[in-house]
Amino acid sequence: MCLGIPGEVIEFLPGQADLAKVNVSGVKRVINVGLLAGDQIEPGDWVLIHVGFALSKIDETEAAATMRFLAAIGQAYEDELAALADSRIE
Amino acid sequence: MKFVDEFRDSGKARALAVRIAALCEPGRQYKLMEVCGGHTHTIYKHGLQDYLPEQVTLVHGPGCPVCVIPMGRVDDAMAIASQPGVILTSFGDMMRVPGSDGSFFDAKARGSDIRMVYSPLDALKIARQNPDKHVVFMAIGFETTAPSTAMTVLRAAAEGLPNFSVFCNHVTIIPAIKAILDSPDLRLDGFIGPGHVSVVIGCRPYEFIARDHGKPVVVAGFEPLDILQSIYLLMLQLSRGQAVIENQYSRVVSLDGNPAALRAIGQTMELRPYFEWRGLGFISYSALKVRDAYARFDAEALFSVPGIRVADPTACQCGEVLKGVLKPWECKVFGTACTPETPIGTCMVSPEGACAAYYNYGRLTRRRVSEASAR
Numbered sequence: 001m002c003l004g005i006p007g008e009v010i011e012f013l014p015g016q017a018d019l020a021k022v023n024v025s026g027v028k029r030v031i032n033v034g035l036l037a038g039d040q041i042e043p044g045d046w047v048l049i050h051v052g053f054a055l056s057k058i059d060e061t062e063a064a065a066t067m068r069f070l071a072a073i074g075q076a077y078e079d080e081l082a083a084l085a086d087s088r089i090e
Numbered sequence: 091m092k093f094v095d096e097f098r099d100s101g102k103a104r105a106l107a108v109r110i111a112a113l114c115e116p117g118r119q120y121k122l123m124e125v126c127g128g129h130t131h132t133i134y135k136h137g138l139q140d141y142l143p144e145q146v147t148l149v150h151g152p153g154c155p156v157c158v159i160p161m162g163r164v165d166d167a168m169a170i171a172s173q174p175g176v177i178l179t180s181f182g183d184m185m186r187v188p189g190s191d192g193s194f195f196d197a198k199a200r201g202s203d204i205r206m207v208y209s210p211l212d213a214l215k216i217a218r219q220n221p222d223k224h225v226v227f228m229a230i231g232f233e234t235t236a237p238s239t240a241m242t243v244l245r246a247a248a249e250g251l252p253n254f255s256v257f258c259n260h261v262t263i264i265p266a267i268k269a270i271l272d273s274p275d276l277r278l279d280g281f282i283g284p285g286h287v288s289v290v291i292g293c294r295p296y297e298f299i300a301r302d303h304g305k306p307v308v309v310a311g312f313e314p315l316d317i318l319q320s321i322y323l324l325m326l327q328l329s330r331g332q333a334v335i336e337n338q339y340s341r342v343v344s345l346d347g348n349p350a351a352l353r354a355i356g357q358t359m360e361l362r363p364y365f366e367w368r369g370l371g372f373i374s375y376s377a378l379k380v381r382d383a384y385a386r387f388d389a390e391a392l393f394s395v396p397g398i399r400v401a402d403p404t405a406c407q408c409g410e411v412l413k414g415v416l417k418p419w420e421c422k423v424f425g426t427a428c429t430p431e432t433p434i435g436t437c438m439v440s441p442e443g444a445c446a447a448y449y450n451y452g453r454l455t456r457r458r459v460s461e462a463s464a465r
């Protein structure tokens with residue numbers, strides 16, 4: 001829950017500027033990007049996601065490093081991914 | 091995706107270990123606290139203590155959000171959940187945290203409608219779908235999750251949602267660090283600063299640690315080499331008699347944090363005069379409550395909660411573990427009465443808790459070390 005997980009922005013939801021679809025380890029879900037108001041975010045960018053909200057923009061290398069940290073955590077990350085897969089915020 | 095292999099490079103880790111060892115003054119002991127539960131996890135998982143000279147001890151701090159929720163608040167949440175027409179929602183991590191009458195799972199089995207959610211926005215959605223029920227979100231966590239709760243309250247207000255509220259248990263990291271610095275039990279030499287909390291708050295809030303307490307802080311990333319490098323930077327400062335705030339994790343953390351996130355928190359929440367932390371007791375101005383302007387989204391304003399302080403089980407030594415005074419395995423019930431399956435204390439519940447991290451990996455590391463030295 002406290003872990004930030006990296007996701008790649010796929011697209012923005014039409015008519016809802018603060019919602020974007022992201023890909024997190026193959027799980028595609030909608031998250032809120034309203035806290036990144038200052039950053040220019042485009043499809044293909046990576047963001048660090050906490051409980052459904054992107055908190056910062058990161059680069060691809062950092063996304064890979066964070067992903068490895070999470071993979072090493074094992075079960076807790078799998079639980080988080082499963083929770084994300086069940087999430088339907090749109 | 092490319093993988094940056096240098097982080098995994100144990101050769102680099104060893105080189106750093108040599109440099110760290112070279113900075114140790116003979117006869118001096120160094121105690122460095124990692125504040126964040128994610129760091130604790132990496133340290134145990136990769137056996138980082140083994141890379142360090144005997145003189146350098148890593149002390150685990152209070153930065154595991156589930157670990158610091160006191161029993162009384164779990165009981166309060168269950169009291170809310172037991173009211174007719176209430177759906178209580180919570181992060182999965184919270185489900186197994188023991189209250190004085192069992193966990194949320196137990197309350198669910200007794201008939202309360204308690205549901206796991208990934209995001210507070212999921213709780214909001216449940217509220218929209220169940221207009222005849224009242225949906226309460228049990229909000230927990232440090233500054234990493236508080237902005238999400240804040241944004242969700244703002245969203246609920248914008249929609250005018252009448253059946254959603256937050257049971258706010260957000261805590262803030264700085265007062266906890268202050269409490270530890272003021273605690274006579276423990277003499278620390280420096281801090282490995284939390285990574286993801288700092289994404290939100292930035293690096294400036296740590297300045298008092300250097301200025302008023304003369305201790306260095308290095309905000310660190312989560313890879314094993316990030317942590318070793320941060321230890322090296324701390325040791326370098328200590329060897330020079332310096333105390334400043336450094337940012338090893340500048341690839342993600344900025345000096346000023348995330349202003350939009352801080353604004354959302356400030357708009358919807360304010361500091362409580364005091365809040366109880368499990369094992370640490372009451373800490374002044376250490377937690378957030380929903381502002382009066384948003385009282386219609388504040389479960390504490392809508393429901394009467396018992397608000398009774400419940401003492402931790404006598405066997406439990408989480409307080410000492412959270413302050414870094416005891417190592418997990420020094421707790422009397424560690425691994426016997428208290429395991430991840432049957433946790434007595436919170437540090438065993440969350441994977442970010444020191445006891446759970448040590449239970450899962452630490453014993454392996456210790457065995458490895460003793461086998462290696464027997465050879």
Ligand code: SF4
Binds near residue numbers: 421425428435
């Ligand atoms: S072993 Fe259990 S009771 Fe003891 S400190 Fe750890 S979590 Fe608390």
